[in-house]
Amino acid sequence: MKGYAMLSIGKAGWIEKEKPKCGPLDAICRPLAIAVCTSDVHTLWEGAIGERHDMILGHECCAEVVETGELVKDFKAGDRVLVPAITPDWNSVEAQRGYSMHSGGMLAGWKFSNYKDGVFAEYFHVNDADGNLAHMPEGMSITDASMLSDMVPTGFHGAELADIQYGDEVLVIGIGPVGLMSVAGASLKGASKIYAVGTRQVCIDAAKKYGADEFISYKNGSICEQVLKMTDGKGVDKVIIAGGTVATFADAVKCVKPGGIIGNVNYLGEGDSISIPRIEWGVGMGHKQINGGLMPGGRLRMEKLGAMVANKKLDVSPLISHVFHGWESVEEALILMKDKPSDLIKPVIVIED
Numbered sequence: 074m075k076g077y078a079m080l081s082i083g084k085a086g087w088i089e090k091e092k093p094k095c096g097p098l099d100a101i102c103r104p105l106a107i108a109v110c111t112s113d114v115h116t117l118w119e120g121a122i123g124e125r126h127d128m129i130l131g132h133e134c135c136a137e138v139v140e141t142g143e144l145v146k147d148f149k150a151g152d153r154v155l156v157p158a159i160t161p162d163w164n165s166v167e168a169q170r171g172y173s174m175h176s177g178g179m180l181a182g183w184k185f186s187n188y189k190d191g192v193f194a195e196y197f198h199v200n201d202a203d204g205n206l207a208h209m210p211e212g213m214s215i216t217d218a219s220m221l222s223d224m225v226p227t228g229f230h231g232a233e234l235a236d237i238q239y240g241d242e243v244l245v246i247g248i249g250p251v252g253l254m255s256v257a258g259a260s261l262k263g264a265s266k267i268y269a270v271g272t273r274q275v276c277i278d279a280a281k282k283y284g285a286d287e288f289i290s291y292k293n294g295s296i297c298e299q300v301l302k303m304t305d306g307k308g309v310d311k312v313i314i315a316g317g318t319v320a321t322f323a324d325a326v327k328c329v330k331p332g333g334i335i336g337n338v339n340y341l342g343e344g345d346s347i348s349i350p351r352i353e354w355g356v357g358m359g360h361k362q363i364n365g366g367l368m369p370g371g372r373l374r375m376e377k378l379g380a381m382v383a384n385k386k387l388d389v390s391p392l393i394s395h396v397f398h399g400w401e402s403v404e405e406a407l408i409l410m411k412d413k414p415s416d417l418i419k420p421v422i423v424i425e426d
Contacts, residue, residue, distance in 0.1 A: 074089070074090060074091070074092045074194055074195040074196050075087055075088070075089055075090075075194065075195055075400075076088060076090055076129035076190060076191075076193055076194030076195070077129065077130055077131070077193040077194070077400075077403045077404070077407075078090075078127050078128055078129045078130060078190075078193075079116065079117050079125045079126075079127075079128050079129075079130055079186075080126065080127060081124060081125075081126055082117070082118070082119075082120035082124055082125075083117070083118055083120075085117055085130065085404070085407070088127055088129075090127075090129070090190065090194070092195075092196050093190070093196060093197065093198035094198075095140045095141065095142050095198070096142050096200070097142040097143050097144040097145075098142050098144050098145060098200070098201050098202065098203070099141075099142045099145070099198060099199060099200055099201070099202055100138050100140065100141045100142070100145060100148060100198075100199045100202035100206060101138075101139050101140040101141075101196055101197070101198060101199075102136035102137060102138050102139060102154065102156065102196065102197055102199055102206075103136060103137055103139050103195060103196050103197075103424075104134040104135070104136050104192055104193075104194075104197070104424050105134070105135050105136055105137055105153065105215045105218075105423075105424055105425050106134060106135055106215040106216055106218065106219045106421055106422065106423050106424060107131055107133060107134040107192055107193060107219065107403075107421070107422050107424060108133035108134065108219045108220065108222070108223075108224075108419060108420065108421045108422070109131075109133075109403075109406045109407050109409070109410045109419075109420050109422075110132065110133055110223060110410070111249065111340070111410060112132070112223075112340050113130050113131065113132075113186065113407060113410065114342075114407070114410055114411045115340055115342030116130070116186060116187075117130065117407075118411060119342040119343055121340065121341075121342040121343070122187060128186060128189075128190060128191070129186065129190035129191045129192075129193055129194045129197075130186045130191050130193045130407075131185065131186055131191035131192040131193035131194075132158040132183070132185035132186050132187075132191050132192060132222065132223060133158055133192070133219055133220075133222040133223045133224075134156055134192040134197075134219055134222060135153070135154065135155055135156060135209060135215050135218035135219050135221075135222070136153070136154055136156050136192070136197075137151065137152070137153055137154070137425075138150055138151065138152045138153075138154055138202075138206070139196065141202060142202070145202045145203055146203055147202075147203050148202050148203065148206055148208075152208060153208070153209040153215075154206045154207060154208060154209055155206070155207040155208070155209055155218055155221050155222070155375040155376075155379055156192070156199065156205075156206060156222055156375075157205060157207075157221075157222055157223075157226065157370035157371060157372075157374065157375050158183065158185060158222045158223035158226075158227075158368075158370065159174050159182045159183050159184075159226075159367060159368060159369065159370025159371070160182065160184050160185070160199060160200055160201070160205040160370055160371075161173035161174060161176040161182035161201075161204070161205070161370055161371060162176040162177055162182070162200065162201060163176070163201050163204040163205075163371070164201075165177060173369060173370070173371060174366070174367040174368065174369055174370060175367070180367055182367065182370055183367060184200065185197070193403055203372070204371060204372055205370065205371055205372055206372060206375075207372045207375035207376045207379060208376075209379070210379050210380065210382070210383035211383075212383070213379070213382060213383055215423065216390075216393055216396060216421045216423065217382060217389050217390060217393075218379075219421055220250075220389040220392050220393070220419070220421075221375060221378050221379060221382065221389070223251075223368070224250040224251055224253075224254050224389070224392060224419065225254050225378050225382075225387070225389060226368045226369065226370070226374055226375075226378060227251050227254065227338050227368040228250070228251045228252065228253065228254020228255040228256075228257065228258055228315065228338070229254060229255075229257075229258040229368075229378070230336075230338055230366060230368040230369065231245075231251070231252075231254075231255040231258065231313040231314070231315055231336045231337070231338040232255055232258030232259045232261075232262050232313060232336070233258075233336070234313075234334075234336025234337065234338065234364040234365070234366050235259075235311040235312065235313050235334050235335065235336030235364070236311070236334050236336075237258075237259050237262040237263065237264055237311050238262070238263065238310075239262075239263035239265075240263065240264075240265045241259075241263070241264050241265065241309075241310040241311050242264070242265060242266045242267075242268070242304065242309045242310050242311075243259045243264040243266070243267050243268070243309060243310065243311045243312070243313065244267075244268045244269075244270070244300055244309045244311070244312045244313070244325075244328055244329075245259065245267060245268070245269045245270065245280075245285070245312075245313045245315060246270045246296065246312065246313065246314045246315060246316055246317055246321055246324070246325065247270060247271065247314065247315040247316015247317055247339065248269050248270065248271035248276045248277070248279075248280045248285070248315070248316070249271075249276065249315065249316055249418070250392045250418055250419045251315045251316075251338060251339075252269070252271065252276075252280075252313075252315035252316055253276065253279050253280055253283055253391070253392060253418070254283075254392075255313040255315045255338070256269060256280050256283040256284055256285050257283040257284065257387065259284070259311075259313065260283060260284030261386075261387075264284070264311075266286050266287070267284055267285045267286050267287075268285070268286070268287045268288075268289060268300060268303065268309065269285040269287070269288050269289070270288075270289045270290070270291060270296055270316075271288065271289075271290075271316075272290050272291070272292055273413075273415050273416075273417075274415070275394060275415065275416050275417070275418055276418060279391040279392070279418060282388075282391055283391075287303060289303075295324065296321075296324040296328070297323075297324045297327040297328050300328045301327075301328070307330065308327075308328050308329055308330045308333070309328055309329060309330065309333065310329070310330055310333050311329070311333055311334050311335075311336070312325045312328055312329050312333070312334075312335045312336070313335075313336050313337075313338070314335065314336070314337040314338070314339050315338055315339055316339055317339060318341070318343065318344060319341055319343070319344035319346065319347045319348070320347075320348070321339070322335075322337075322347045322348065322349060322363070323347075323348050323349065323350050323353075325363075326349055326350055326353050326354050326361055326363075327350060327353040329361055331355060331359045331360055331361065332360045332361075333360075333361055333362070334361075334362045334363075334364065335361070335362065335363045335364065336364050336365075336366075337363065337364065337365035337366075338365075338366065338368065349363075391418070392418055392419045393418070393419050393420075393421050394416060394417050394418040394419060394420070395409065395417065395419070395420040395421070396420075396421050396422075396423060397420060397421070397422045397423070398422070398423050399422070399423075399424070400422075400424065402422050403422060406420040406421075406422055
């Protein structure tokens with residue numbers, strides 16, 4: 074089979090590989106639509122998870138099952154499925170502790186384009202098919218379905234990590250596709266006011282649809298100073314970090330009230346450490362909590378999110394700004410995600426309708 078792979082840090086291209094083999098609990102799938110992620114950019118050009126050689130990229134898609142292992146109960150060849158970006162080993166000790174995304178070690182539930190070949194290939198392997206795949210709801214478009222792999226569950230996890238409660242004032246830093254879903258998640262969880270940090274007009278327009286009330290540009294100076302001015306010096310109850318750098322945490326700590334919570338779902342591609350400002354962290358005693366987490370994967374989450382879209386409780390179509398067709402578009406879409414032109418939110422590649 075062919076696949077679009079990371080050859081080494083900064084280099085990518087098409088390679089030929091053997092089709093993956095199916096274990097007794099597993100499935101082999103072929104993509105119907107794939108989506109390029111900023112994480113692919115961090116992995117390929119920044120070497121954020123280290124060197125990888127001839128590793129097929131991609132972790133976002135919806136697919137058709139082509140083969141299942143003899144112990145798989147609920148899926149068969151021909152089924153159209155939602156595929157989470159995170160595919161834990163559900164019989165692991167870590168899953169039993171409640172941290173399935175770290176099954177086998179920190180971040181090890183993130184297998185596609187990290188520990189094994191990803192989905193930018195004619196075929197890909199899914200471990201524990203009954204625990205990780207979900208049937209695609211009838212009538213759902215494959216472009217919408219591809220958003221459920223990562224953008225929706227990661228953005229919503231930001232709202233979960235920040236423990237947003239009814240009436241909270243929330244700051245969302247970064248309104249790319251994950252940040253937009255953090256805005257949507259915060260709104261659905263009952264935030265009374267949402268401040269969003271972003272500059273691209275296409276993202277601002279989408280954020281308004283998802284419930285953002287006020288907008289802040291990092292180009293206009295300190296995020297923290299702007300938030301404090303807008304909140305009469307009080308700050309916000311909760312912060313979701315969905316973009317930025319290691320330096321962004323300092324602003325988040327300064328913005329959040331004592332007793333507030335910061336939820337981070339941003340993949341930090343560069344830097345050795347983050348800095349927490351001592352005074353604004355209450356000299357270590359301000360009850361300002363920071364939670365950073367990889368989104369949960371698995372079947373149940375995919376089914377619930379799929380039901381939200383199918384029942385029109387969530388519209389993911391505003392996330393999709395560019396639609397390509399055919400494998401030959403992969404490199405163009407990846408470069409687009411790297412360059413982030415002003416009209417970009419998320420590129421999707423339709424492989425087969």
